[in-house]
Amino acid sequence: MRLTDPRHNMGGPGGEASTGTGPRFSRRTLLSRAALAVGLGGVGSLTLPETVDSSVPARADSRGVDPDAESVSEAETPYAVWQYESEDGEMRPTAPINVVFPLESATFAAVTATCRRSGLTDRPLEYVRYARDRNTGRYRRQQWTAAESFGGVAGRFHVRCWELAGTASVQAHVDTAPLPTHGTASYALARRALERIFDAAGWTVSDDRLHLGNDSGPDHDGYATVIRR
Amino acid sequence: MNPGPGAAGGRLAALCGEDDRWRLAGVVGLGVAVAVVLASVWLPEWLVDAAETHGGVQSLDALVTVGVLIVVLAEAVGLLYGLWNGGPLLAASFPLAPELAGRLATGGWGLDADLTLALCAGAAAAALGLYGAGRRRPEARRSGPLDGLTVATSLIVTGLAALIAVGDAAGPHVAGAVRLSWLLWSGAAVIVLAGWVGYVRVGSGDRVVAVDLPDPPP
Numbered sequence: 001m002r003l004t005d006p007r008h009n010m011g012g013p014g015g016e017a018s019t020g021t022g023p024r025f026s027r028r029t030l031l032s033r034a035a036l037a038v039g040l041g042g043v044g045s046l047t048l049p050e051t052v053d054s055s056v057p058a059r060a061d062s063r064g065v066d067p068d069a070e071s072v073s074e075a076e077t078p079y080a081v082w083q084y085e086s087e088d089g090e091m092r093p094t095a096p097i098n099v100v101f102p103l104e105s106a107t108f109a110a111v112t113a114t115c116r117r118s119g120l121t122d123r124p125l126e127y128v129r130y131a132r133d134r135n136t137g138r139y140r141r142q143q144w145t146a147a148e149s150f151g152g153v154a155g156r157f158h159v160r161c162w163e164l165a166g167t168a169s170v171q172a173h174v175d176t177a178p179l180p181t182h183g184t185a186s187y188a189l190a191r192r193a194l195e196r197i198f199d200a201a202g203w204t205v206s207d208d209r210l211h212l213g214n215d216s217g218p219d220h221d222g223y224a225t226v227i228r229r
Numbered sequence: 230m231n232p233g234p235g236a237a238g239g240r241l242a243a244l245c246g247e248d249d250r251w252r253l254a255g256v257v258g259l260g261v262a263v264a265v266v267l268a269s270v271w272l273p274e275w276l277v278d279a280a281e282t283h284g285g286v287q288s289l290d291a292l293v294t295v296g297v298l299i300v301v302l303a304e305a306v307g308l309l310y311g312l313w314n315g316g317p318l319l320a321a322s323f324p325l326a327p328e329l330a331g332r333l334a335t336g337g338w339g340l341d342a343d344l345t346l347a348l349c350a351g352a353a354a355a356a357l358g359l360y361g362a363g364r365r366r367p368e369a370r371r372s373g374p375l376d377g378l379t380v381a382t383s384l385i386v387t388g389l390a391a392l393i394a395v396g397d398a399a400g401p402h403v404a405g406a407v408r409l410s411w412l413l414w415s416g417a418a419v420i421v422l423a424g425w426v427g428y429v430r431v432g433s434g435d436r437v438v439a440v441d442l443p444d445p446p447p
Contacts, residue, residue: 025375030428037379041386051340086286121337125269125297127290128250128277140321141277150331151300154342154406174402178297185402193400212299 033141040050052119053150055200056174060192063221071213071222078102078168079224080131080162081212084139091130091139095184096214098191101168104227108163108201111170115159116195120146124158131162131169142162147175152182153221157193168219171224187220195225204228233406244376245318247365255310255319259326262299266327269296270334300327304347307354315362317355317377321384324350342403342410343352345391349410352388355381356420385421388414 025033066079074081079100082093101111116122117125124147132138151155152175159172175182195205209223246252261407273289307323310316327346332338359377392410399407 008316024431025428027429030375030425033375033379036317036380037382038386040379040383041390044383044387045390048387048394049338049344051398052402053393053398056402058401119339121339123270123274123335123336124337125266125293125300125331125335127293128273128286143411145413148335149339149341149343150398151328151343153297153304154289154300154346154403155330156240156343170438177406177408178301180298180301181294182297197249 004187010053022136027050043072052148054157055118055193056148056189057192057196059102059221060186060188062188062219063218063223065221066215066217068221069213069215069219072211072213074132075134076094077212078134078165078214079210080164081214082131083160083171084130086128086130086139091132093214094129095171095173096216096220096222097131097169097212097224098187098214098220099170099172099194099227100210101169101170103163104228108143108161108168110229111168112146112161114198114201115146115161116142117201117213120148120159121150122146124149125151126158126160129160129171131164131171133162133164135165137168151178153177155185157190159194184218186218187216189219191220191225195227198227202229233249241318241375243362243374244316244318244380246310246314246319247362248314249359251310251314252316255316255323258306259303259319259322262303262323262328265292266296266299266331266332269293270331291319296331302329303327304350305353307350308357311354311356311358311361313361315358315360315365315374315375315377316357317362317380320358320361321351321380324348324354335437340391340394340398342399342406344401345388345395346406346410346413348384348388348391349413352384352421353413355384356417356440359420359424362395375428378421380423380426381417385418388417393439400434402444 002201021226065097071081071138080097080154084091126145133140134210140162143163144161145159147156155177158175158191159170162169172194173187174185174190206226210226211222212224213222215222246255258262269292272292298360306322310323313322324347328343359381361373362377392414
């Protein structure tokens, strides 16, 4: 029993029959709508931004976490050793510095520019964290940060950088998906990712890592990679 | 709620949901979600220097936590909204709007696993919106509203393009999210395909449909 003959219904915006028998559209209407949908989707596909090749490897080396390791005193090294979180007015170490730049023949701006050129996004959604400046004895907020994505819903590679005492200190980590908040999936994978980024950009990644003794779970072995230009 | 044909405003409303109150709640909720995400991007940048002296950093961190949580939860809320109240366009906006607003605010404009997941969750939410519309409006049950089907289909196409593009570029640490994206996309594709098949059958007066129709009164 057909109340509306679809062949007489030319469709278009007013093509929907309101006789209570359900919507009916002519073949031509359906075809043009399908073409419109695919066209819109095609335009959407063309406006998609470019992909950025992730530098995060599947595996990275780590000497293992020594839970009894004693970290180097922050007064004895030009680099930061820990990243701190401000908690009720107290500074609490939350993550180890795992990549450092002596900046003998490079600048902090060159470090951040290299990160940016690798496709990282600066200004990601992130917490405020600090590092200790031994020259002033004060804690300084992250000076430059970058991540693979704005929110990191899928998980992300994330770096925080400080310029302290003429050197650069970087805390690099891979975040887990935020369920409900970001956790640390790996420090070693992020350290390796940063090594790959700077190696590809022509910097020298030292074979000998610097012992900072800031071992931290899940996989940081207390050594920071030293990168020079 | 189901306005006559040709009413552009009515068609837009139908794309955003069947029940008026749920639709309003959805629009307001989405607006608040986008506003909080933008606040979590901008407020820490504006206030952190002042906050450092006032010990307000923890509140800013809490705001960031909420911002990230909204971006994550919005993906699921879109699916639930579509299922409950139809409205493929508004349902798809839940995963997409907070993510896109945050990206525009930060200038972080690259195709990554996050954007791919938002697109596929948007496609799935739109597809469930077709189902939700049919649930609330029985006369559209067989195929869902054609406008909604158009929205869902275009998201399917864009989602597939994103999935293919991100395939090789994404790192192994986001493999789980890429798998989830494929899963959402596949589910959406099945529903949307069924929608088109339903329209073709209804439109051509298929017998299977015809026997379902009541006899007209004498």
